[in-house]
Amino acid sequence: MDRDLKTRLKTLNLKVTPKRLAILEVLAAEPGYLGPEEVWQKMKKRFKSIGLPTVYRNLEDLANGGVLIKIIHPDRKLYYYFCGNTGHHHHFICVSCKKVEDLSFCGADEIEKEVRDSLKGHVVSHLLQVYGLCEDCSLSKTISS
Amino acid sequence: MDRDLKTRLKTLNLKVTPKRLAILEVLAAEPGYLGPEEVWQKMKKRFKSIGLPTVYRNLEDLANGGVLIKIIHPDRKLYYYFCGNTGHHHHFICVSCKKVEDLSFCGADEIEKEVRDSLKGHVVSHLLQVYGLCEDCSLSKTISS
DNA sequence: TTGTAAATAGAATTTATTTCTATTTAGATA
DNA sequence: TATCTAAATAGAAATAAATTCTATTTACAA
Known part of the structure; x- marks a missing residue:
């Protein structure tokens, strides 16, 4: 270690x-x-x-x-x-097969701007999780969960 | 109804x-x-x-x-x-006093684009949660979590 | 009107997660 | 190095969100 x-x-x-x-x-x-x-x-x-x-x-x-x-x-x-x-990660989670993939999208800058300007607060952290169907499951299944 | x-x-x-x-x-x-x-x-x-x-x-x-x-x-x-x-709701949660405030920011369009283009998947839902200190707590407290 | 599969109440249960209390340990300080 | 103290831990117990179970009722198709 x-x-x-x-x-x-x-x-x-x-x-x-x-x-x-x-x-x-x-x-x-x-x-x-x-x-x-x-x-x-x-x-x-x-x-x-x-x-x-x-x-x-x-x-x-x-x-x-x-x-x-x-x-x-x-x-x-x-x-x-x-x-x-030390960076945060955002995830795409397949609701069918549970596979997790990283997302590069991050709206951190816009979020901090809004919190600072309209709420007058400070951002400590944020969590973004996206649920959906991955490529494999999109091809073979319908949304039923 | x-x-x-x-x-x-x-x-x-x-x-x-x-x-x-x-x-x-x-x-x-x-x-x-x-x-x-x-x-x-x-x-x-x-x-x-x-x-x-x-x-x-x-x-x-x-x-x-x-x-x-x-x-x-x-x-x-x-x-x-x-x-x-109006669609999904995103929230700013104060880690000190637990107050919840609405955020108008939403990167849904960009998220769906990335999932569609690079992952070839479909978005079913997403969750955006922002933690921080609200105005009142920023003035009177320090981050202790 | 009737048949039946779906919906429900209410009790019981499940299970992931947390709390509690006594004990041990990491690591700062003398 | 020895001592001290807050942090970490074990193991039991508790918590609570969510689910299952069984008998009963109901929506609605025929």
């Missing part, structure tokens, strides 16, 4: 614990994304005792810190994946 | 029941969106007996039929709004 990441955790006031690092390693090694339960299963192979609440708390804390990205599926479950850089 | 809507329900193989129509009326009269529990509360003012599962089932069926739009918030709760008013 690289030094930058440890530094980043400290910046977030998160202590560098073995389990916290292991959760990051599990997700960093994953090509896709995992749910809390799946992360827990993988953690149990590495630690004789590891509580599910620990997994939930860490995933939440790390996502709040921007180290992980949190995805909310149409099935309402939470999923996370490792985020190398 | 207009005739077009009844026709639309029949097209979806959904019978035109008083409660189903009332759920639509409740949401059509709402400028924003409502959760199942909120819809249930409003329904209980109109019917002496109305079950929460009935509300859930109808909201789901109507959303599947495209009469309602379903969105999933970062808090994982479901919300619905009538598909016939």
Whole structure:
């Protein structure tokens, strides 16, 4: 686990614990994304005792810190994946096959302008998720959910 | 309740029941969106007996039929709004006082273009949620989250 | 008018997620 | 290095949104 990441955790006031690092390693090694339960299963192979609440708390804390990205599926479950850089990600989620693809579109500038000009407030973060049918599912299915 | 809507329900193989129509009326009269529990509360003012599962089932069926739009918030709760008013609603949520304000910004057109052009998919719905500090909280508080 | 598949009430249940409390640990400070 | 304190944790318990189940009622087609 690289030094930058440890530094980043400290910046977030998160202590560098073995389990916290292991959760990051599990997700960093994953090509896709995992749910809390799946992360827990993988953690149990590495630690004789590891509580599910620990997994939930860490995933939440790390996502709040921007180290992980949190995805909310149409099935309402939470999923996370490792985020190398500090930027936000926007997603296109297929409601049929659950596949997630990145979107490059981001209206951050316009959003910040509107919040600043008409609401007189400050933007801390924003979330954009787009639900739909991916190419494969568009070809083979109709919208039924 | 207009005739077009009844026709639309029949097209979806959904019978035109008083409660189903009332759920639509409740949401059509709402400028924003409502959760199942909120819809249930409003329904209980109109019917002496109305079950929460009935509300859930109808909201789901109507959303599947495209009469309602379903969105999933970062808090994982479901919300619905009538598909016939001004379209989707985007919100600015103050992380300090939890106040919600409407945003007029919407990048729907650009999003649909990108999904269509580069992903070859179709957009069903999207969720834009902006977190920040409102004017009052910007003046009096710091970000603590 | 009648038959039947859909809709419903109300209770019970499910399950992802969170809270609680006692205990342990990371890492700052002396 | 030893000590201290807030953060992190385990494990049990709780929460609550959402769903399932079964008997009963109703919309509406024939």
